[in-house]
Every structure is written in C-alpha cells, then in structure tokens.
Amino acid sequence: MKKEKNLISLERRLFFEKGTKLAAGSFLFSGLFTSLNAKESVALKVPAWSKSLGTVTAANLYGLPSPFEKDVLKEIRLSGAPKGYVSNSIALTSANSPISKIRGSITPNGLFFERNHSGVPVIDPKEHRLLIHGLVKDNIVLSMEKIKRFPSIEKSYFVECSGNTGISKNSPPDKTLDDMYGLMSSASWIGVKLSVLLEEAGIDLDKAKYIIAEGADGATMARTLPISRAMDDCMVAYMQNGEAIRPEQGYPLKLIVPGCEGNIHIKWLRRLEVTDTPLFARDEVSKYTDLFADGKARQSTLVMDVKSVITFPTTGDRLPEAGFYEIRGLAWSGRGKVKKVDVSVDGGRNWETAKFSTDPLSKAFVEFIYPWIWDGKPAVILSRAVDESKKVQPYFKQISDARGFNSESHNNAIQSWSVNAKGEVHNVRI
Amino acid sequence: MYVYSALLKSILASLFLLSAGLYAEERAGQYQLAEKISSEALQSWNISIFPDGKNLPEGKGDHAEGKVLYDNLCMSCHGENGKGGIKLDPYRGNVETLVKSKNDTLVSDEPQKNIGTYWQYAPLIFDYIRRTMPYQAPKSLSNDEVYALTAYLLAENGIISKDTLVDKNNLAKIKMPNVDGFICDNRIDTKSAPCMKNCPLPGEKEFNQWIKIDNKDYLKSDCLVMPEIKF
Numbered sequence: 001m002k003k004e005k006n007l008i009s010l011e012r013r014l015f016f017e018k019g020t021k022l023a024a025g026s027f028l029f030s031g032l033f034t035s036l037n038a039k040e041s042v043a044l045k046v047p048a049w050s051k052s053l054g055t056v057t058a059a060n061l062y063g064l065p066s067p068f069e070k071d072v073l074k075e076i077r078l079s080g081a082p083k084g085y086v087s088n089s090i091a092l093t094s095a096n097s098p099i100s101k102i103r104g105s106i107t108p109n110g111l112f113f114e115r116n117h118s119g120v121p122v123i124d125p126k127e128h129r130l131l132i133h134g135l136v137k138d139n140i141v142l143s144m145e146k147i148k149r150f151p152s153i154e155k156s157y158f159v160e161c162s163g164n165t166g167i168s169k170n171s172p173p174d175k176t177l178d179d180m181y182g183l184m185s186s187a188s189w190i191g192v193k194l195s196v197l198l199e200e201a202g203i204d205l206d207k208a209k210y211i212i213a214e215g216a217d218g219a220t221m222a223r224t225l226p227i228s229r230a231m232d233d234c235m236v237a238y239m240q241n242g243e244a245i246r247p248e249q250g251y252p253l254k255l256i257v258p259g260c261e262g263n264i265h266i267k268w269l270r271r272l273e274v275t276d277t278p279l280f281a282r283d284e285v286s287k288y289t290d291l292f293a294d295g296k297a298r299q300s301t302l303v304m305d306v307k308s309v310i311t312f313p314t315t316g317d318r319l320p321e322a323g324f325y326e327i328r329g330l331a332w333s334g335r336g337k338v339k340k341v342d343v344s345v346d347g348g349r350n351w352e353t354a355k356f357s358t359d360p361l362s363k364a365f366v367e368f369i370y371p372w373i374w375d376g377k378p379a380v381i382l383s384r385a386v387d388e389s390k391k392v393q394p395y396f397k398q399i400s401d402a403r404g405f406n407s408e409s410h411n412n413a414i415q416s417w418s419v420n421a422k423g424e425v426h427n428v429r430i
Numbered sequence: 431m432y433v434y435s436a437l438l439k440s441i442l443a444s445l446f447l448l449s450a451g452l453y454a455e456e457r458a459g460q461y462q463l464a465e466k467i468s469s470e471a472l473q474s475w476n477i478s479i480f481p482d483g484k485n486l487p488e489g490k491g492d493h494a495e496g497k498v499l500y501d502n503l504c505m506s507c508h509g510e511n512g513k514g515g516i517k518l519d520p521y522r523g524n525v526e527t528l529v530k531s532k533n534d535t536l537v538s539d540e541p542q543k544n545i546g547t548y549w550q551y552a553p554l555i556f557d558y559i560r561r562t563m564p565y566q567a568p569k570s571l572s573n574d575e576v577y578a579l580t581a582y583l584l585a586e587n588g589i590i591s592k593d594t595l596v597d598k599n600n601l602a603k604i605k606m607p608n609v610d611g612f613i614c615d616n617r618i619d620t621k622s623a624p625c626m627k628n629c630p631l632p633g634e635k636e637f638n639q640w641i642k643i644d645n646k647d648y649l650k651s652d653c654l655v656m657p658e659i660k661f
Contacts, residue, residue, distance in 0.1 A: 117562075118565065118568065131472055132464075133467070133469075133472055133476070136458075138466045139466065139468070139469060140464035140466060141465045141467045142463065142464050142465075146464065147463075149461070150463065199457040199458065200458065200460060200464055201464070202457070202459070212478050214478075218562070218568045219561070219562045220477070220562065220568065220569075221562075222478065222561070224654055226651050228652075229651075270475070273476075273478055275478075275480075277482065277484070277657050278481075279478050279480060279557075280480075280550055280551055280554055281554070281557070282554060282557070282558040282562070284654065285550045285554060285612070286543065286549060291541055293537070295535070295541075296612070296613055297548075297611055297612050297613070298612070298614070298616065299612040299613065299615070299653075299654055300614065300615055300652050300653060303617070303649065303652070305618070347631070348629060348631050349629055349631070350626070350627055350628065350629070351624075351625070392621070392623070392624050393622075394622055395631075395632045396632070397633065397637075398620040398622065406539075406541050410617075
C-alpha cells in the first residue's frame with residue numbers, strides 16, 4: 001500500500017542509519033534507539049494513589065475530565081469593554097475550540113467551537129416545533145418526539161466557520177493554532193435525512209428550488225439552502241457524539257449541511273420553507289459573502305474547500321530535544337473524502353505522503369500522522385491535502401492573488417510552522 | 431371487488447416504486463407522524479420577506495417616525511444617525527455602520543460594507559430588523575415601526591427621499607446601489623499540481639506554473655439566482 005510506504009521507508013531508514021551512522025557517533029540517534037546510551041531512571045516509587053482507596057464511584061453523574069486536564073478549555077477573547085462598547089456579556093459571540101489540546105476526528109461536545117448571533121436560547125424540547133411549509137402538498141408541524149420516530153442515520157461531519165483562518169495581510173509569528181483554526185469542529189451526528197422530512201410534507205420537486213432554513217433563537221437566523229443539497233446529504237440532527245445536541249450547537253435540532261460553511265448549519269432549527277426564490281437573507285448578503293478588490297462579491301460560497309493543518313507541533317510548543325516526533329494534523333474537505341496529505345519538513349521544497357490514523361470519511365475530519373526525526377536545526381513544516389475531487393490545497397499567495405485581501409473568509413491555504421534551533425515553534429507564512 | 435382493486439393498486443404502486451421510485455408527493459404522509467397546519471395558523475412564524483416584496487405585511491412608515499424610534503431603540507449600539515458602527519468589541523476591526531458616510535466604498539483596502547454600499551435588496555432591511563433587532567428585544571416592533579425604521583435607514587443612506595412613505599407596495603421597487611454587486615460562487619479559483627520533489631515556492635519565478643485560475647467546473651447549483659425585479 002502506497003500510504004504505508006513512507007512509514008516503512010522511515011523505519012528502514014532508522015534501522016539502516018542505526019547500524020551505520022550510530023557507529024560514527026551520530027548526534028541524531030543517540031538516546032533514541034539505544035537504550036544503552038539512555039539516561040538512567042531514578043528508582044520507581046509506589047505512589048499514594050496505589051496505597052489508598054480512590055474517590056467514590058460516580059462522584060459526578062455527568063463525568064468530568066481529570067483535574068489535570070483543567071486547562072483544556074474553549075478559548076475566548078474578553079474585551080474588557082472599554083468606553084463606547086457594549087458589555088462583555090453580549091459582546092462575546094464566539095469561542096474557539098482548543099484544537100492544539102485535543103486530537104482526532106471527533107471534537108468532544110464541551111469543546112466544540114461556538115458562534116452565536118444572538119446568544120444561546122434555552123429551548124424546552126417538549127415545546128419545540130419544526131414547521132415545513134411552502135411548495136409542499138401539506139404544511140406540516142413536527143414535535144421532537146415525532147421527529148425521533150422517523151428512520152434515522154448516523155454520520156460524522158465537520159463544521160467549519162467560513163471565517164476560520166480569516167484572510168489577513170499579515171500573519172504574525174505568535175499567532176496560535178487555536179486562534180487561527182479554532183472555528184472548526186467535528187462530530188458524529190444522528191438525525192433524520194432532510195429529504196425524508198421534505199418528502200413527508202410532499203415537496204413539489206417540479207417547482208422547489210430552495211429551502212429557507214431558520215432557527216428559533218432571538219436572531220431567528222435564516223439561510224437559503226439550494227434544493228440539490230437539501231435532497232442530497234443534508235440531515236436534521238438531534239444527537240451529537242451520542243448525546244443530545246448541546247444547547248450552543250442547536251439543541252434540540254440542528255440542520256447539518258455536510259461540507260458547507262458553518263453558518264448554514266442552522267441551529268435551533270424551527271422552520272423549513274420550500275420556495276422557488278432565494279431569501280437573500282442578511283447572512284447571505286451583508287455577511288458570509290466574499291468581497292474582491294474590484295468591489296464585486298461572491299455569494300453563497302457554501303463549500304469549504306480541501307484544507308489541512310499540522311496540529312503538532314505548532315506555535316507555543318517547544319521540542320525538548322532533537323529526535324523522533326510524530327507530526328500530527330487534521331485534514332478535511334467539503335467536496336468529499338481527503339485522498340492524501342503530503343508533509344514537507346524543508347519549507348515546501350520536498351514532500352512525502354503522510355499516513356492517516358484512521359480511514360478518511362467524506363466531509364469529515366481525518367487525522368494524519370508523519371514520523372519525523374528532528375535534527376535540531378531550524379526547519380519549516382507544512383502540510384498539503386488533496387481531496388477525491390482532485391482539488392489541491394493552495395498556498396496563501398494563490399488565494400490572495402485570485403481574491404485579494406478583502407474576502408475575509410474561505411481561506412483554505414497551506415499552513416506552515418517554523419521550528420528554530422531551540423525547538424521553539426512559530427507561525428510563518430510561505 | 432374492493433379488496434381486489436386495493437390489491438391491484440398496491441401491486442401497481444410497488445411496480446412504480448421498483449421502476450421509478452415514488453415521486454416525493456406520492457410519499458407525502460408516508461409515516462403519518464406530522465400534524466397538518468393551515469396557512470393561517472403558521473402566520474406568526476411566516477416571516478421571510480423576499481427580494482420581490484413577497485410576504486411584506488400591511489403597514490407603513492417614514493423617515494421622521496423612524497428617526498424617533500431609531501434614537502430611542504437603536505442609537506445606543508449603532509451610534510448617531512447609524513454612523514457609529516456596532517460597538518461590540520475592540521478586536522473587531524471594520525465594524526459595519528448602518529449608514530454610508532460620504533467616502534465609504536467597497537473598493538479600498540478597508541472596504542466599508544453597509545446598507546448604502548453593500549446591501550442587495552431593500553426588503554431585506556425590513557426582514558432583518560423585524561426578525562433580529564433590537565438586539566436584546568427581537569420581534570418587539572410593530573410592522574409600522576419596522577417600515578418606519580426601514581424608511582429612516584434608506585433615507586439616511588441617500589437611497590430614498592426623507593418624505594417617502596414606505597409600504598408593501600413600494601419597498602421592493604427601491605433599487606439598492608449594490609444590487610448588481612454579487613456573483614455566484616465560482617471557485618475553484620486556484621489550481622496546483624501536488625509537486626513532490628524540488629518544488630517551486632510562492633514568490634519564486636517557476637512558482638507560477640503551479641497557479642492556474644480555472645473556474646469552469648464550479649457548483650452552479652449552489653447559486654442564489656436573482657429574481658427579475660422591475661425597479
């Protein structure tokens with residue numbers, strides 16, 4: 001298998017070099033594969049927790065992470081509300097997922113990123129209703145209880161805000177992974193296919209061109225969904241990673257539009273209007289449109305294009321010594337499965353294909369891993385994903401050449417990190 | 431006889447299902463889980479206002495009424511005359527104003543997107559204010575009040591005169607300056623070959639060979655197609 005080749009070749013290389021270079025006293029491998037040269041460990045102690053009874057079982061009926069993981073939290077930026085600004089309590093409209101502190105293709109529910117337009121409504125599921133009307137045989141209303149009786153499916157899909165890794169002229173070295181990439185998360189969703197509900201209402205497929213989807217929050221945010229997507233893989237989800245969808249993700253009901261920008265995943269879904277005209281809602285005109293230098297703007301830029309990012313090591317990490325590291329990252333594409341991820345450790349000059357730590361799924365995160373022996377010298381590491389539609393993740397320059405700097409969102413550029421001789425890692429733009 | 435015809439019907443139906451699949455309308459009510467609702471009973475939720483004015487309610491308002499409402503209900507966050515910008519937090523650069531200032535333009539390093547420079551259709555102002563504003567008390571305004579605030583913002587942006595009375599018959603006919611400012615999503619707009627060895631980097635002369643604009647295969651099905659509107 002081609003995917004495996006690199007790892008095998010690296011393992012061979014390690015073996016080979018161990019036999020030759022090591023004899024010549026290579027710095028690189030001393031302390032790596034030669035237990036003989038390793039620093040000796042102090043004598044093992046029997047810790048207190050092995051000599052006592054632990055805390056009571058089920059101390060928390062909703063389990064919590066280890067107290068040692070207390071710093072793994074969403075990231076927020078409180079403004080301190082200087083004069084002339086509204087108070088913090090309403091100024092905060094987003095929180096980033098701590099991508100650098102978690103791993104894999106699923107985001108824990110408590111760490112899923114948040115972006116709300118009018119806060120998080122507290123919705124009683126018994127009172128919540130989904131209305132389906134417009135170009136349908138019958139206007140219908142569904143309670144949560146009834147929605148849950150429909151045939152269901154489970155699927156993993158990522159949700160990425162179009163503003164994730166926003167386009168900017170400068171990209172300072174201290175920019176962190178969580179800061180730049182925290183507006184994305186992924187979960188396994190359970191719900192009903194949207195097409196099943198639309199068919200239950202008797203959608204008139206000869207006339208229907210769009211579905212207006214709308215939330216029950218104060219903003220009552222609405223977006224226009226093209227019929228092709230509505231009848232394809234969209235779902236109306238009520239479970240997220242095995243439990244009810246979290247309030248800040250749309251409890252009790254969320255529209256999933258696989259592979260598309262976060263904003264169209266309408267949370268607190270209350271209404272689906274089948275129409276032949278788009279709504280041109282505020283969040284598909286004033287916002288979530290990509291402006292070019294000539295003053296024209298792209299509209300309904302739904303697809304989140306193929307993208308990847310190395311999540312270890314990144315800004316703030318410090319490699320303690322030369323030696324073996326597993327470079328890790330996430331890759332995803334709104335156009336289908338990620339086909340491969342290439343990694344470069346020499347600033348983009350040469351690339352090798354990474355392995356996946358699990359099988360890639362369509363429109364879902366997949367973790368890639370790449371074995372790396374850092375030689376202690378400055379290096380620039382980057383990753384580049386290719387998806388099954390053969391789209392290749394571009395460099396930032398390609399995006400800014402094509403779109404200018406005013407378009408703000410849908411930036412899927414290659415991310416690079418520099419490692420200096422001290423092992424300190426920083427953001428760098430190539 | 432009845433049994434016979436029912437049987438025939440179900441055989442025919444299953445043949446149909448096998449050959450062509452059931453047409454969506456045929457599948458209506460398949461699960462018998464939904465409640466039907468009359469169009470009157472759903473009106474309180476039926477708040478979409480379309481660009482051609484479809485679904486605009488009865489009511490009317492003008493700039494003078496709108497100014498009183500604006501100063502009382504909106505100014506605290508949006509500033510005097512809609513020119514304050516939304517003072518949410520200092521990290522947000524480029525906070526949009528509601529009203530265009532003289533030199534505001536989209537063609538600049540710091541484009542000014544607001545109702546005057548950017549918004550596409552006038553009924554959208556009504557739709558958004560009615561569903562979302564004021565921020566802390568959405569859906570607290572009467573239709574007349576929303577018409578008045580819409581008239582106020584349109585007039586302050588210099589799109590209508592201050593004496594225009596806005597109602598369901600003329601709102602959709604008001605032409606917004608940026609109505610033609612939007613295009614369909616025509617990505618892919620970057621193209622690269624996944625080079626593996628001795629690859630050129632951005633900024634290097636040979637790099638250009640890896641950039642190619644190729645926007646022929648974009649997803650036209652995602653496009654929001656403009657309705658024909660006579661302004």
